[in-house]
Amino acid sequence: MLKDLGQVGLWLSRQGLDVADLDESRLHQHLADLRNSGRRRVAGPRGMVPLLTFLREAGVVPAPQVPPSPADVLLERYLRWIESERGLSASTMVRYGNTARRFLAEQAVTDGQFTPESLTGADLNAFLLRECARVSAGSAKGRVAELRSLMRFLHLHGVTPMRLGGAVPPVGGWRFASVPPTMAAGDVQRLLDHTPRHGTVGVRDYAILMLVARLGLRSIEVARLLLDDIDWRCGEIVVRGKGRREDRLPLPADVGEALVAYLTGPRPRLDARRSS
Incomplete structure (x- = not known):
C-alpha cells in the first residue's frame, strides 16, 4: 500500500493536484497513465480500493459526494420558493421544510425513482395519519398547513397535474383522536x-x-x-x-x-x- 501511495502522490503532484482531490475517477486516470507509459504490471481499480478507503478513514480524502436524489432536488426548489414567495420566518421555514422532507422521502419508491405526478389524496391521508399519531393536536394543525403549502407549490410549478391542496382535510374536520371526545x-x-x-x-x-x-x-x-x-x-x-x-x-x-x-x-x- 505504501508503494501505491507514493506512486499516487507523485502522479497527483505532476497533475497539480492535492491528495484531497483524489477520488475514484482520478485513480482510474492514474492507472491508465501507468499502462500508457509501458508499465507491465499495473493494479486494477479493485486493487486500489483499500488505499482510497484508508485515506478516507484517516480524513485525508473526503468522502465521495452522493448526487442529490430527485426528491432532494424538489425539496431544494420548494425551500427556495417559500423563502422568496411566502416571506416566512426562519423557524417557520424549518418546520415547513422538515414536513416536506419527510413527506417527499416517504414517496420515493424502493428503486430510488420518484414520481410526484402520481400523488393522490390517499398518499396525503396516509402521511397525515402517521404524523397525527405522534404529535400533539396543535402540531397536527401545523402539519395540515405545511402539507397544503407543499401541494400548492407542486401544482403551481407543474409537478402535480391536480390541485391536491384541497384533498388535505381541514383542521376542524381532522377529528380522529376526539370522536367521541370521551372515547380512547x-x-x-x-x-x-x-x-x-x-x-x-x-x-x-x-x-x-x-x-x-x-x-x-x-x-x-x-x-x-x-x-x-x-x-x-x-x-x-x-x-x-x-x-x-x-x-x-x-x-x-x-x-x-x-x-x-x-x-x-x-x-x-x-x-x-x-x-x-
Whole structure:
C-alpha cells in the first residue's frame, strides 16, 4: 500500500493536484497513465480500493459526494420558493421544510425513482395519519398547513397535474383522536373489531362506524353522502357540512373497503344515489 501511495502522490503532484482531490475517477486516470507509459504490471481499480478507503478513514480524502436524489432536488426548489414567495420566518421555514422532507422521502419508491405526478389524496391521508399519531393536536394543525403549502407549490410549478391542496382535510374536520371526545383510540378500535360485518345491517353499520372513526364525520354528514361524492380514482370523498360547505377529504383504504362491501352487497333499491 505504501508503494501505491507514493506512486499516487507523485502522479497527483505532476497533475497539480492535492491528495484531497483524489477520488475514484482520478485513480482510474492514474492507472491508465501507468499502462500508457509501458508499465507491465499495473493494479486494477479493485486493487486500489483499500488505499482510497484508508485515506478516507484517516480524513485525508473526503468522502465521495452522493448526487442529490430527485426528491432532494424538489425539496431544494420548494425551500427556495417559500423563502422568496411566502416571506416566512426562519423557524417557520424549518418546520415547513422538515414536513416536506419527510413527506417527499416517504414517496420515493424502493428503486430510488420518484414520481410526484402520481400523488393522490390517499398518499396525503396516509402521511397525515402517521404524523397525527405522534404529535400533539396543535402540531397536527401545523402539519395540515405545511402539507397544503407543499401541494400548492407542486401544482403551481407543474409537478402535480391536480390541485391536491384541497384533498388535505381541514383542521376542524381532522377529528380522529376526539370522536367521541370521551372515547380512547383503543376503545374505538375495539368497537370496530367487534362490530358484525355480515348481513345487510352489519355491513352497513360497520361502514358508518368507519366513516365516523376514521374521518370524524357526524351522523348528518354520513346521511348526506351520495355515490357521486366518492372519487375512487383519486381516493377522495366530498363531505357536505353546514352552510353548504364542502370539504374534500382523503379516503383511507380501510374506509373505502368498508364502503365497497356495503355498496356491492344486498341492500334496498333506492332512486337516490345515496351510499347510506
